[in-house]
Amino acid sequence: MPVSREALVRKLEPIFRSVIDPNLVLRDELDASQVPLWDSLKHIILVVEIETQLGVALTTDELAHLRNVGELVTLLQERGAQA
Amino acid sequence: MSAETKTLDDVLTRYRAARTLQQLSAAASEYAAAGLSLPPAAPKLRLALTGNYSTQFLAAGFPVALAAQGFAADIYESPYNQWRAELLDTGSPLHAFAPTHIVLALSSIELAYGSLRRPEAVVEAVDAAVKAALRANDAQFLITLPEPLIDEMSDAGSAYAWRREVTDGLRKAFTVPRVTLLDIAPLIRTIGAAGWFDDRFYDAAKLPFHPDRTPALLGLLANAVVGATAPRCKLVVVDLDDTLWGGRVGDDGCDGLQLDAAGKGRHFLRLQAFLAGLHAKGILLAIASKNDPAAAQEVFDKRPEMILRRQDFAAAEIHWEPKSSSLGRILERLQLSTAGVVFLDDNPVERAEVLRRFPDIAAPDLPDDPAQRVPVLERSGLFDHRLATDESRGRTRMYAENVAREAARYDAGDYQEFLRDLKMILQSAELKEARERVIELIHKTNQFNLTTRRYNWGELASAVRSGFGRCYRLTDRFGDNGIISVAAVARDSDQDARIDLWLMSCRVLGRKVEETIVADLAARARALGARRLIGEYIASPKNALVRNLYPRLGFSEIDNDGVTIRYALSLTDTPATSATELIAMAEGPAPIAAIAG
Numbered sequence: 080m081p082v083s084r085e086a087l088v089r090k091l092e093p094i095f096r097s098v099i100d101p102n103l104v105l106r107d108e109l110d111a112s113q114v115p116l117w118d119s120l121k122h123i124i125l126v127v128e129i130e131t132q133l134g135v136a137l138t139t140d141e142l143a144h145l146r147n148v149g150e151l152v153t154l155l156q157e158r159g160a161q162a
Numbered sequence: 163m164s165a166e167t168k169t170l171d172d173v174l175t176r177y178r179a180a181r182t183l184q185q186l187s188a189a190a191s192e193y194a195a196a197g198l199s200l201p202p203a204a205p206k207l208r209l210a211l212t213g214n215y216s217t218q219f220l221a222a223g224f225p226v227a228l229a230a231q232g233f234a235a236d237i238y239e240s241p242y243n244q245w246r247a248e249l250l251d252t253g254s255p256l257h258a259f260a261p262t263h264i265v266l267a268l269s270s271i272e273l274a275y276g277s278l279r280r281p282e283a284v285v286e287a288v289d290a291a292v293k294a295a296l297r298a299n300d301a302q303f304l305i306t307l308p309e310p311l312i313d314e315m316s317d318a319g320s321a322y323a324w325r326r327e328v329t330d331g332l333r334k335a336f337t338v339p340r341v342t343l344l345d346i347a348p349l350i351r352t353i354g355a356a357g358w359f360d361d362r363f364y365d366a367a368k369l370p371f372h373p374d375r376t377p378a379l380l381g382l383l384a385n386a387v388v389g390a391t392a393p394r395c396k397l398v399v400v401d402l403d404d405t406l407w408g409g410r411v412g413d414d415g416c417d418g419l420q421l422d423a424a425g426k427g428r429h430f431l432r433l434q435a436f437l438a439g440l441h442a443k444g445i446l447l448a449i450a451s452k453n454d455p456a457a458a459q460e461v462f463d464k465r466p467e468m469i470l471r472r473q474d475f476a477a478a479e480i481h482w483e484p485k486s487s488s489l490g491r492i493l494e495r496l497q498l499s500t501a502g503v504v505f506l507d508d509n510p511v512e513r514a515e516v517l518r519r520f521p522d523i524a525a526p527d528l529p530d531d532p533a534q535r536v537p538v539l540e541r542s543g544l545f546d547h548r549l550a551t552d553e554s555r556g557r558t559r560m561y562a563e564n565v566a567r568e569a570a571r572y573d574a575g576d577y578q579e580f581l582r583d584l585k586m587i588l589q590s591a592e593l594k595e596a597r598e599r600v601i602e603l604i605h606k607t608n609q610f611n612l613t614t615r616r617y618n619w620g621e622l623a624s625a626v627r628s629g630f631g632r633c634y635r636l637t638d639r640f641g642d643n644g645i646i647s648v649a650a651v652a653r654d655s656d657q658d659a660r661i662d663l664w665l666m667s668c669r670v671l672g673r674k675v676e677e678t679i680v681a682d683l684a685a686r687a688r689a690l691g692a693r694r695l696i697g698e699y700i701a702s703p704k705n706a707l708v709r710n711l712y713p714r715l716g717f718s719e720i721d722n723d724g725v726t727i728r729y730a731l732s733l734t735d736t737p738a739t740s741a742t743e744l745i746a747m748a749e750g751p752a753p754i755a756a757i758a759g
Binding site for chain 1 (some may be wrong): 182183184187188218219220270361363365366367369372373374
C-alpha cells in the first residue's frame with residue numbers, strides 16, 4: 080500500500096524548509112519559479128536530502144527537471160518512498 | 163566579545179562536523195550571515211577558484227573552511243569552465259582580483275571527454291594557462307590532478323593509461339615551489355568509489371562526485387591551501403616511551419620494549435618511519451622525554467629494530483623536568499621560534515603542559531591506539547607543506563606582519579597554576595582494595611622505587627603487620643591514571659615508622675604527587691603515635707632517579723651502611739604542606755566518580 084500524499088508532504092516540508100526557506104508552505108503547484116531562494120544549487124541539496132531521508136534514488140532527468148511539488152510527491156509514491 | 167567568539171566557535175564546530183552538503187551549506191551560510199570575524203591578527207588570503215566543473219559549493223564553503231584553520235579569506239570564483247581564459251588573459255577578472263592563492267580544480271570527466279581529450283593536449287593547455295598566470299601574479303597555485311574516472315577498472319585499461327599520462331606530464335611540467343599538485347585519488351580511495359561517483363550529478367549539475375562528498379574535498383583543498391601557506395613544519399619534538407617505542411624503558415627494560423615489526427611494535431616503527439621521512443626532507447627532530455638518559459641511549463644502541471638513530475635528533479632533553487622546559491631549551495639550542503614546531507607525545511597531560519607555555523606550537527592529540535597515530539598525523543595537514551618555500555612572495559604579502567612571538571615567560575608560578583588546573587584528586591586506599599595491581603606495580607616498577615623489594619602478597623602483609631600499607635590512585639581532568647603508587651610502612655619501634663617500600667609510576671612524576679603521598683604517610687604515622695618517619699634508599703641499577711628523593715622531601719640522612727641510606731623526618735614538628743594544596747586527597751575505597759562529583 081503506497082504511502083499517502085499527505086504523509087509525504089509532512090515529511091517533505093521540513094526538508095524544503097531547512098534547505099530553501101524556513102517559512103515555505105508546500106502545495107502541489109509550488110515550483111522553483113515561485114520561490115526566489117530555490118536556485119539550482121539549493122535544488123541539488125534538496126535532491127540529496129530527499130534521497131537520503133526518504134530512501135529513494137531519482138534518475139538524472141528527474142533530478143534535473145523535477146521542480147513541481149505535486150509531481151515530486153507523485154513520483155515519490157511510485158518509487159515506494161518511506162514517509 | 164566573548165559571546166561573539168563563542169558564536170564563531172559554534173559555527174566552526176558545526177563546519178567540522180559537516181558530513182553532507184546540506185550541513186556544510188548551513189555552516190557556510192551561518193558564517194557568512196553572522197558577519198563573523200576572526201581576530202584582527204588572523205592572516206588573510208585572497209583565494210581565486212577556477213576549474214572545469216561546478217565549483218559553487220566549494221566557493222561557498224571555502225571561507226568557513228579556511229576560518230577553521232585560522233585564516234580569513236576573500237573568495238573569487240570563475241564562471242563555469244572558464245579556467246583557460248581566466249588564467250591566460252592577464253586582464254581577466256581573476257587576475258584583477260589579485261589573488262594570493264589560485265585553486266585550479268580540474269576533473270577528469272571534462273578533460274577526457276571535452277575538447278582537449280588527448281593527454282598531451284591536456285598537459286599543454288594546463289601548462290600554458292598556469293605559466294601565463296605565474297608570470298602575471300605572485301599567487302600560490304594549487305592544481306588538483308585528474309581524478310580516476312569511474313571507467314578506470316584496471317591498470318590495463320585506457321582510462322588508467324590516460325590519467326597516468328596526464329599526471330606524469332603535469333608533474334614534469336610543474337616543479338616550481340609556487341605550484342602544488344594535489345592528488346585526490348587517496349581521498350576517493352578512503353571514501354570508496356561507491357560513495358564518490360554519481361554520474362547523475364555530473365549530468366544534472368556538472369558535479370563530478372556525489373554532492374555529499376563536498377565537505378571532504380573542501381577539507382582536503384583547504385588543508386592544501388593552508389599547507390602551502392602556513393609556516394613550514396621545521397621541527398618535530400617527540401617523546402620516547404610509548405610514543406617512539408612501545409612500553410617504558412625504565413620499567414620494561416631495553417629488551418622488553420615493543421619494537422617487533424611483526425607484532426605490537428609495528429605501529430611504533432610506523433611512526434619512526436614517518437619521522438625518518440620528515441628527517442630526510444630536512445625537518446629537524448628532537449627528543450623530549452622524562453627518562454633516565456642512559457636507559458634511553460641504551461635503546462638506540464642495543465635495539466637493531468630502531469629505524470631512527472640517536473644522531474638523527476638535533477637535540478635531546480632527557481630528564482624529569484617539565485616538558486615545557488625541555489621544549490624551551492631545545493628551541494634555544496636550535497635558535498628557532500615556535501613557528502612550525504610540532505610536539506608529539508602520547509600523554510595528554512604533557513601536551514597540555516607544553517601548550518600552556520607555547521600556545522602556538524602544534525601538539526596533535528595522539529590516539530591511545532598506536533595504530534591510529536600515523537593516519538592521524540597524515541590527515542592533520544601539519545606536514546603538508548609540499549613545495550612551499552619561505553621565499554615565496556605571495557606568502558610574505560599575505561602575512562601583514564610576521565609577529566615574532568617571544569616565548570612567554572614561564573616561571574615556577576605558571577607551572578603551579580598548570581598543576582592547579584589539572585584538578586588532581588589523589589585517592590588513598592588499603593592495599594587489599596587493589597591487590598593485583600599492587601603486586602604488579604611492586605614487580606614492575608624500577609625507577610621510582612626506593613627499596614626495590616619484590617614482595618609477594620604474604621611478604622607484603624607481614625611487612626605492614628604492625629604498620630600500614632596504602633595504595634594511591636590519581637585522577638585529573640584528563641581522566642583516571644589508575645593506581646600509581648604503593649607504600650608499605652612498618653613499625654620498628656614505638657618511636658619510628660619506617661617506609662619499607664615505596665614506589666610510584668614515573669608517568670605522574672613532577673606533579674607534586676610524591677610530596678602529597680609523603681604528607682599522607684606522615685600524617686598516618688603520626689596518628690599511630692610515631693615520632694619519626696624513616697625513609698630508606700637502596701640503590702639498584704635503575705633507581706638513580708630517586709637517590710635524592712628523601713632529602714628533597716625534607717628528610718635528613720641518619721645512617722649509611724653502603725647498601726642502605728636511611729633518612730628521618732621528624733613527626734613532632736608540623737610539616738610544611740605547600741604541595742598538598744595542589745592535590746585534593748580523598749579516602750578510598752569510595753568510587754572515584756563519587757569523590758570527584
